[in-house]
Amino acid sequence: xxxxxxVRIPSGxxxxxxxxxxxxxxxxxxxxxxxxxxRERSNGLGGGFAAYGIYPEYKDYYALHIFFDxxxxxxxxxxxxxxxxxxxxxxxxxxxxxxxxxxxxxxxxYFVTPLPTKLAASGLCEREFTSKCVFRINTQIxxxxxxxxxxxxxxxxxxxxxxxxxxxFGLQNYFGYAFTAHGRYPTNTPGWWGGAHPFALLDYTxxxxxxxxxxxxxxxxxxxxxxxxxxxxxxxxxxxIIDYLHRKKGLLMEEIAxxxxxxxxxxxxxxxxxxxxxxxxxxxxxxxxxxTGPFSIIAGFEGGLMALNDRLKLRSMVVxxxxxxTYIASEEAAIRMVEPDVENVFAPDGGEPIIVRLRGEAHGx
Amino acid sequence: xxxxxxYPEYEIVRKESRCIACRACENQCAHGAHEFLADKGVMxxxxxxxxxxxxxxxxxxxxxxxxxxxxxxxxxNANWGQRTVDELYRQADSGGVLLSSMGNPQNYPVYxxxxxxxxxxxxxxxxxxxxxxxxxxxxxxxxxxRIERDKKGNIKNNLPPQLKLSxxxxxxxxxxxxxxxxxxxxxxxxxxxxxxxYNTGEGGLHEDFYKYGKNTVVQVASGRFxxxxxxxxxxxxxEIKMGQGAKPGIGGHLPGTKIxxxxxxxxxxxxxxxxxxxxxxxxxYSIEDLRQLVYSLKEATDYKLPVIVKIAAVHNITAIASGxxxxxxxxxxxxxxxxxxxxxxxxxxxxxGIPIELALASVDKRLRDEGIRDNVSLVVxxxxxxxxxxxxxxxxxxxxxxxxxxxxxxxxxxLCRSCQTGKCNWxxxxxxxxxxxxxxxxxxxKRLVNLLSAWKHEIQEMMGGMGINSIExxxxxxxxxxxxxxxxxxxxxxxxxxxxx
Numbered sequence: 099x100x101x102x103x104x105v106r107i108p109s110g111x112x113x114x115x116x117x118x119x120x121x122x123x124x125x126x127x128x129x130x131x132x133x134x135x136x137r138e139r140s141n142g143l144g145g146g147f148a149a150y151g152i153y154p155e156y157k158d159y160y161a162l163h164i165f166f167d168x169x170x171x172x173x174x175x176x177x178x179x180x181x182x183x184x185x186x187x188x189x190x191x192x193x194x195x196x197x198x199x200x201x202x203x204x205x206x207x208y209f210v211t212p213l214p215t216k217l218a219a220s221g222l223c224e225r226e227f228t229s230k231c232v233f234r235i236n237t238q239i240x241x242x243x244x245x246x247x248x249x250x251x252x253x254x255x256x257x258x259x260x261x262x263x264x265x266x267f268g269l270q271n272y273f274g275y276a277f278t279a280h281g282r283y284p285t286n287t288p289g290w291w292g293g294a295h296p297f298a299l300l301d302y303t304x305x306x307x308x309x310x311x312x313x314x315x316x317x318x319x320x321x322x323x324x325x326x327x328x329x330x331x332x333x334x335x336x337x338x339i340i341d342y343l344h345r346k347k348g349l350l351m352e353e354i355a356x357x358x359x360x361x362x363x364x365x366x367x368x369x370x371x372x373x374x375x376x377x378x379x380x381x382x383x384x385x386x387x388x389x390t391g392p393f394s395i396i397a398g399f400e401g402g403l404m405a406l407n408d409r410l411k412l413r414s415m416v417v418x419x420x421x422x423x424t425y426i427a428s429e430e431a432a433i434r435m436v437e438p439d440v441e442n443v444f445a446p447d448g449g450e451p452i453i454v455r456l457r458g459e460a461h462g463x
Numbered sequence: 464x465x466x467x468x469x470y471p472e473y474e475i476v477r478k479e480s481r482c483i484a485c486r487a488c489e490n491q492c493a494h495g496a497h498e499f500l501a502d503k504g505v506m507x508x509x510x511x512x513x514x515x516x517x518x519x520x521x522x523x524x525x526x527x528x529x530x531x532x533x534x535x536x537x538x539x540n541a542n543w544g545q546r547t548v549d550e551l552y553r554q555a556d557s558g559g560v561l562l563s564s565m566g567n568p569q570n571y572p573v574y575x576x577x578x579x580x581x582x583x584x585x586x587x588x589x590x591x592x593x594x595x596x597x598x599x600x601x602x603x604x605x606x607x608x609r610i611e612r613d614k615k616g617n618i619k620n621n622l623p624p625q626l627k628l629s630x631x632x633x634x635x636x637x638x639x640x641x642x643x644x645x646x647x648x649x650x651x652x653x654x655x656x657x658x659x660x661y662n663t664g665e666g667g668l669h670e671d672f673y674k675y676g677k678n679t680v681v682q683v684a685s686g687r688f689x690x691x692x693x694x695x696x697x698x699x700x701x702e703i704k705m706g707q708g709a710k711p712g713i714g715g716h717l718p719g720t721k722i723x724x725x726x727x728x729x730x731x732x733x734x735x736x737x738x739x740x741x742x743x744x745x746x747x748y749s750i751e752d753l754r755q756l757v758y759s760l761k762e763a764t765d766y767k768l769p770v771i772v773k774i775a776a777v778h779n780i781t782a783i784a785s786g787x788x789x790x791x792x793x794x795x796x797x798x799x800x801x802x803x804x805x806x807x808x809x810x811x812x813x814x815x816g817i818p819i820e821l822a823l824a825s826v827d828k829r830l831r832d833e834g835i836r837d838n839v840s841l842v843v844x845x846x847x848x849x850x851x852x853x854x855x856x857x858x859x860x861x862x863x864x865x866x867x868x869x870x871x872x873x874x875x876x877x878l879c880r881s882c883q884t885g886k887c888n889w890x891x892x893x894x895x896x897x898x899x900x901x902x903x904x905x906x907x908x909k910r911l912v913n914l915l916s917a918w919k920h921e922i923q924e925m926m927g928g929m930g931i932n933s934i935e936x937x938x939x940x941x942x943x944x945x946x947x948x949x950x951x952x953x954x955x956x957x958x959x960x961x962x963x964x
Contacts, residue, residue: 309587311929312936318860319939322834347610353618360933362596379620382602383610385935391587392930410595410932412588 111283111295111307112139112260112428113415115396116436117276117403120422121456123151126269128436129277134261135435136428139307140281142198144294145263146255148246148303148398151275157250159186159209160228160300165291166204167241175235175242182231183210191254191267198262203291207252225345229300230324237326243292248301248400255280255294263294275456276403278396280305296398297333302341303398306333307428308413311391319386332393339387340397349380351397351404355451357384359409396426402455411448418443424454468552471510472545474533475519481527482506488519488528493886493898516879518888550809561809564882564892566709566801566846566868569813573801574820574953575852579962581943582928590932592923598933599630599919599926603840603862604769604793623793624769626680626700629658630919631857631934635796635844635865636682636704636773638666640717640726640738641805641882642871643899646891649874649907651675656912662865665689665704665715665740667729673697680771683760685714686740688730692763700768700794701760703753705744706775708802708845711816715740716806721885721894754790761791769793771842776800776822777815781829788830788838795839796865797822802845803868805892806883819845820859824957827860827939850921859957860939873914874907 114132118124126149133145153161162179166172179185187209193202212227220227232244246253251274254267260281264270269277280295296303310316310332317327317335323346325338336358343349343357357380366377381388392412397404405426407415416430418440425433425440433440446452475496484506489497496513499506513530520528537545550561583589590597604625611619626633634650641664648671654661655678662680667689672679681698683690695701706712717738727734747753757770772787773796774780780797787795799819804812823843830836843856844865853864872878875889882892890902922934931937945962946954954961 311583311587311931312940314942315936315938315940318831318941319836322831322836348612349610363598363600364596375620376618379618379622381935382622382625383606385601386938388933388935390931390933390936391583410590 111305112136112281112432113279113305113307113394113396113426114428114432115276115278115305115398115403115405115426116423117454117456118423119454119457121151121275121458122422123273123275126264126272126274126277129279130261130264130269132425132427132432132436133264133279133281134259135432136281137259137261139283139428140259141283142259143257143284144255144280144282145258145260146253146280146294146296146305147260147264147267147269148251148253148278148296148298148305149269149272149274150251150277150301150398150400152252152272153209153250156187156209159211160247160249161252162208162210162232162244163191163246163252163254164206164208164235165243165245166206169204171239171241172204172206175239178231178235178239179208179210181213182216182227183208183212185210193266194268196258196262196266199256199258199266202256202266225300229341232299233324233326236328245292246298248298248303251301251303251398251400253296253298253303255296256291257294276398278303278305278398278403293329293331295331295333297329297331297337299337299341300345301398301400302337302344304333304337304340304395306336306393306395307415308332308393308395308408309391310336310389310393310408312389315386316389336389336393336395336397339389340399343384343387344399351399351402351453352451353380355404355406355449355453356380357387358389359406359449359451360388361449362409394428402453404454405446405452407446407448407450409449411445414445416443416445417452422457424452426452465556467511468556469511469549470535471513471533472549473513473515473530474510475508475513476529476531477506477508478527479505481525483525483527485524487522487524491518491522491888493888493893493895494884514879514881514884515877516881516888517877562806562883563809563812563880564804564806565878565880566803567813568880571801571818574818574949574957575848575855577947577949578820578855578957578959579945579947580851580854580858580925580929581945583930587930589930590927592920592927595927595932597923597927599922600628601631601862601934602627603842605839606837608837624700624767626660626769626794627658628660628863630915630922631853631861631863632915632918633659633680633842633863633865634661634870635798635867636662636664636680636702637805637867637871638664638682638717639669639729640666640721640894642891643893643902644669644725645899645902645904645907646871646874647672648904649902649911650870651679652904652908653911653915654678656908657915659915660699662702663689663698666717666726667731668694668697669725669729683756684740685742685744686738688732688738688740691731695760695763695768696765698768700771701764702771702773702796703744703756703760703792704773705747705753706773706777706798707804708775708798708800708816708819709804710807710811711775711777711800712742713807713811714742718885723894726894750786750790753787757791771796773798775802776817776819776845778817780817780822781825784826785829785833785835788833788835792839794842794862795826796842796844797826798865799843799845803871804882819843820856821953821956823856823861824859828958831939850918851925853918854922854925854937855944857934857937858940858943860941862938869914870911873910874902
């Protein structure tokens with residue numbers, strides 16, 4: 099059977115996200131509990147989490163989480179890393195025995211910073227340099243796969259039900275200001291850990307429920323900008339689109355939402371002239387980044403989360419609040435499981451972005 | 464008298480029991496195929512004059528007429544086919560180059576017919592265009608590389624000039640002269656009503672049609688006929704015609720007999736002179752020369768109009784397109800080897816150039832590989848025959864398509880491929896007043912609007928079936944395509960998988 103990336107695999111899914119806008123860090127226990135309620139939206143073939151704010155002691159270093167097929171590959175990859183980065187710390191990512199989780203690859207974590215000489219010679223900024231290195235490892239070192247590469251954040255994922263994956267990584271022992279989770283229902287899969295979600299590049303992560311009909315248009319539009327879609331999944335291409343629009347084009351998250359879930363022309367026609375001009379501009383310039391077909395996503399970035407549905411709202415998604423926390427999930431039950439007394443429960447409209455940021459901090463998003 | 468080697472390929476069959484000898488067929492046939500025998504009170508005909516345009520068939524009030532293949536056959540020969548032999552006889556008779564019209568009719572592969580479309584089942588929903596918005600609107604032109612913001616942080620509108628279309632279709636170039644005033648009026652009015660564009664071709668813009676300027680692409684070709692500042696600024700875009708799919712590497716020749724009255728004035732040449740468009744532009748012998756013309760035209764139009772460069776699909780099309788995408792052009796139009804013409808040497812039309820499907824797939828890929836796809840939009844033609852061809856072209860990577868033969872068919876053309884005679888019985892490819900008046904622009908416009916409205920509905924249905932509700936999400940979406948009966952090499956060039964994969 100072909101490995102993920104050689105074949106395109108559609109999936110149904112469950113997603114969940116929690117953020118504390120005060121910036122207070124809380125345990126990953128809550129997100130495990132939330133996603134476990136939606137067990138029947140997954141089928142045990144993929145689960146994962148993104149956690150923000152979990153590495154304050156290493157917050158200035160890129161945290162690379164890497165799957166290795168063998169120790170030989172790890173050595174080859176480490177040689178590459180040493181040539182390009184200062185490795186401040188490296189270790190196996192701690193895991194716990196969970197009987198449902200089998201066939202795990204070797205999973206390592208490296209806190210790194212680009213070598214100043216290499217960085218200067220490359221003529222790139224630090225983030226571009228790092229993302230290019232991630233692409234090189236993932237496309238050129240067979241058997242090594244960087245699945246998390248941001249600062250002060252990390253992705254934890256694998257083949258299994260998400261709650262089992264959560265316990266496997268001991269996510270309850272990580273404390274962050276925001277978490278997202280994903281339970282996957284692929285229609286077929288070779289069971290490769292790299293194929294699980296979230297998908298991440300730098301501090302951008304995406305959990306996604308849906309199957310986008312614009313996939314190949316989006317893939318072929320983004321690849322010329324220096325991205326290589328190795329997984330053939332929606333989540334991967336959506337992550338690259340967000341990275342491209344946010345990091346490389348400098349669009350705001352709100353603007354990104356109106357690119358990927360652009361208002362219909364007939365809606366735009368109802369806006370006043372200056373607003374019309376803006377939406378028309380974004381749709382025209384970024385036509386290749388419009389995403390059609392069903393999706394609900396939670397995009398994580400440094401300092402916040404963005405929840406977004408496709409413009410027809412073909413996938414369920416509910417948002418609720420309690421105190422300084424905002425909850426997002428495919429189903430309301432997944433929120434009430436964690437916080438029975440939530441307030442302001444609502445289902446955002448198709449294409450209506452819900453952007454939640456940490457308060458009192460300028461993150462430039 | 465010399466022996467006539469040629470037996471007519473088609474036969475006019477008249478059901479005598481139905482014929483009322485009204486002489487309508489005789490009156491309608493500019494080629495003189497029908498004749499009334501006054502002494503016998505019956506109609507007769509001479510098939511050798513018939514071009515098989517079906518005007519008489521359509522006009523006959525009692526449906527007494529039909530045209531069938533004559534069935535007269537040479538001895539079977541797999542190598543020397545009937546057409547080959549007939550053409551040889553004709554040349555032995557005349558000593559001339561064979562001329563033909565409309566698109567290449569030969570039996571080459573039609574790749575559009577070997578590509579199948581996808582539809583949604585279970586894992587994502589199809590979308591019903593009767594219930595939900597289904598967007599076919601698109602814009603053609605270069606896209607800016609940088610996002611600029613003003614002091615308040617608002618995005619500045621730095622978009623280069625764009626053509627906005629309600630659906631990804633334009634009428635392609637057909638000059639006033641090659642087709643009639645009424646045909647032009649039909650196209651111009653239909654373009655306006657549909658929110659799309661028509662194209663002047665190399666014949667200038669008749670003064671009556673300046674009012675349709677917002678829906679007009681004005682063409683600058685190698686003869687520069689009808690080009691002046693007012694003309695350039697009258698349109699919504701300027702097209703530099705470098706080549707034509709039906710006759711790559713060949714210029715044009717409109718005989719002096721057609722350069723009469725308004726046509727001479729519109730072309731800005733004396734009446735009765737031949738209008739000869741050279742094969743190359745004599746100020747463009749290389750890509751850097753093209754760049755100069757692109758920018759000359761932009762200067763002349765104050766950088767307000769997009770510039771289209773139209774080229775024929777030839778072997779080296781990817782490199783040529785890549786050069787054009789770096790020349791300042793906003794749009795590249797590629798014309799496939801099946802594209803139509805008012806007149807072309809038969810051998811050129813039938814043997815030069817490559818299929819548009821392959822040219823499009825290669826160019827789209829090459830421009831993406833080089834990271835310059837956003838520099839230009841791609842418009843393809845030659846030949847687009849239906850809404851399904853359009854959906855396939857867009858999924859292969861086109862921004863829009865050019866149609867001309869299809870538009871002429873809507874106006875009555877029956878593809879008799881005799882435009883070069885100048886005696887089009889449908890009033891399209893002729894300047895003879897008795898013939899041109901047969902095409903009523905009110906009806907012509909209506910039929911064009913009908914055709915494209917129908918196609919738009921069909922495009923929406925196909926998109927909805929794929930779960931796509933906006934044309935931009937279809938563009939270049941090759942996963943929506945599968946080949947059928949294609950070999951590995953063809954699939955690789957098209958960048959699609961085989962059905963079942």
